Amino acid sequence: FVSRSAARLSQLKQHFYPSSPAILHRRSISFTPAANRSIATMAYDKELEVALLAVQRATLLTKSVFSSHSKGTLTKSDASPVTIGDFGAQALIISSIKHAFPEDEVVGEEDADDLRKDASLRELVWGLVQSAKLEDSAAEDKIGGPIPSTDAMLDALDQGNSAGGRKGRIWALDPIDGTKGFLRGGQYAVCLALMVDGVPTVGVLGCPNLPIDDKAPLDASIGADADSGEGKGVLFSAVKGQGATSRPLGKGALQPSNPISMKSISNISEATFCESVESGHSNHGDQAAIASKLGITKPSVRMDSQAKYASIARGAGDLYLRLPFAKKYEEKIWDHAAGVVIVQEAGGEVTDAWGKPLDFGIGRTLKENNGVVGAPKALLPQVLEVVKEVLSAKE
Numbered sequence: 173f174v175s176r177s178a179a180r181l182s183q184l185k186q187h188f189y190p191s192s193p194a195i196l197h198r199r200s201i202s203f204t205p206a207a208n209r210s211i212a213t214m215a216y217d218k219e220l221e222v223a224l225l226a227v228q229r230a231t232l233l234t235k236s237v238f239s240s241h242s243k244g245t246l247t248k249s250d251a252s253p254v255t256i257g258d259f260g261a262q263a264l265i266i267s268s269i270k271h272a273f274p275e276d277e278v279v280g281e282e283d284a285d286d287l288r289k290d291a292s293l294r295e296l297v298w299g300l301v302q303s304a305k306l307e308d309s310a311a312e313d314k315i316g317g318p319i320p321s322t323d324a325m326l327d328a329l330d331q332g333n334s335a336g337g338r339k340g341r342i343w344a345l346d347p348i349d350g351t352k353g354f355l356r357g358g359q360y361a362v363c364l365a366l367m368v369d370g371v372p373t374v375g376v377l378g379c380p381n382l383p384i385d386d387k388a389p390l391d392a393s394i395g396a397d398a399d400s401g402e403g404k405g406v407l408f409s410a411v412k413g414q415g416a417t418s419r420p421l422g423k424g425a426l427q428p429s430n431p432i433s434m435k436s437i438s439n440i441s442e443a444t445f446c447e448s449v450e451s452g453h454s455n456h457g458d459q460a461a462i463a464s465k466l467g468i469t470k471p472s473v474r475m476d477s478q479a480k481y482a483s484i485a486r487g488a489g490d491l492y493l494r495l496p497f498a499k500k501y502e503e504k505i506w507d508h509a510a511g512v513v514i515v516q517e518a519g520g521e522v523t524d525a526w527g528k529p530l531d532f533g534i535g536r537t538l539k540e541n542n543g544v545v546g547a548p549k550a551l552l553p554q555v556l557e558v559v560k561e562v563l564s565a566k567e
């Protein structure tokens with residue numbers, strides 16, 4: 173039977189392409205439809221679309237919380253704030269992921285414990301979740317439409333409980349990164365990344381308070397009182413091997429995207445570096461010492477959240493410095509995964525303060541790393557040399 177089929181195939185080829193062997197070879201590709209399919213569809217295109225729409229819908233929810241009277245703020249056991257915006261955004265995004273990819277796991281920052289205990293808080297979040305809807309029904313359908321009930325909302329929130337790991341597909345989700353920035357009207361980001369075998373592979377950041385214009389200069393006012401008015405609101409994204417993009421944050425179907433890349437600076441002394449607003453989250457003193465050793469004279473740009481990664485990826489800033497205070501603080505994977513793949517795909521690299529690659533495959537935290545440094549690929553060795561000098565001098 174096999175040799176008969178082979179003979180029949182050869183007859184067919186002869187019939188359709190009797191003359192040139194070159195043409196025969198080229199056209200024979202059409203006998204392998206699987207190969208053609210992989211040319212037509214890019215890897216992870218469904219994951220990217222679902223992540224973009226899910227982050228867009230959740231970002232709209234957070235904006236609605238910001239403009240409402242009460243943000244339902246609670247203080248968590250580590251003394252950090254969480255709001256009804258964080259809970260609502262996490263529930264919506266996990267329900268979108270589980271609709272499209274039911275087998276995938278999620279490492280999410282929040283859980284439903286507080287909402288299960290407090291009926292009025294639960295009702296507030298449920299109201300938000302119900303009214304967060306994309307204005308395009310096809311887009312809304314792709315992320316599963318509305319969450320059907322409060323129980324489904326609580327279950328979705330609790331499905332962010334993956335332990336993480338090095339095998340398979342795991343999403344890292346920070347429903348509001350920079351909650352303090354969110355509360356004070358500064359920068360914050362809705363952050364989602366798909367990790368495949370422990371490697372951030374698809375990343376999306378929703379930054380409602382960053383300027384749409386990739387060329388807009390970064391100034392000190394970016395971190396404070398960045399009202400979400402006209403000309404603001406961006407979705408950044410990247411897929412490993414496919415580059416990074418930005419697009420305006422819309423309310424329905426996805427807007428067209430633009431490619432982004434890091435700025436090429438020839439001399440490190442011209443760099444602008446971005447750091448946290450909160451002085452408890454990174455060591456402003458060490459960062460100033462590093463900048464000065466690099467000959468940097470421009471003041472740092474302080475802003476909350478992964479908006480810093482987005483800003484260096486689009487060339488508005490150049491360096492991300494997050495020097496640790498204490499070796500014992502373990503950075504959370506959801507605070508970095510999306511930003512890291514976006515920076516890498518824009519021509520940058522991110523390591524820890526000692527130059528070690530960030531290891532996203534060992535659980536919910538980057539426990540084998542200490543501090544974070546991001547820079548254009550060509551400049552990273554020079555930056556790391558100075559970072560190590562400053563850190564070693566303290567040991």
Ligand SMILES: Nc1ncnc2c1ncn2[C@@H]1O[C@H](COP(=O)(O)OS(=O)(=O)O)[C@@H](OP(=O)(O)O)[C@H]1O
Binds near residue numbers: 281351352
């Ligand atoms: N001690 C310490 N060291 C380092 N990082 C910490 C620390 N405490 C908290 N966090 C995490 O910081 C996240 C906020 O992001 P940034 O630090 O980049 O922004 S900023 O400090 O608010 O300016 C913040 O994320 P969200 O909780 O999502 O806002 C925290 O996960």
Ligand SMILES: [Mg+2]
Binds near residue numbers: 252253254281351
């Ligand atoms: Mg938090």
Ligand SMILES: [Mg+2]
Binds near residue numbers: 346507
């Ligand atoms: Mg965070």
Ligand SMILES: [Mg+2]
Binds near residue numbers: 281349351
């Ligand atoms: Mg958060």
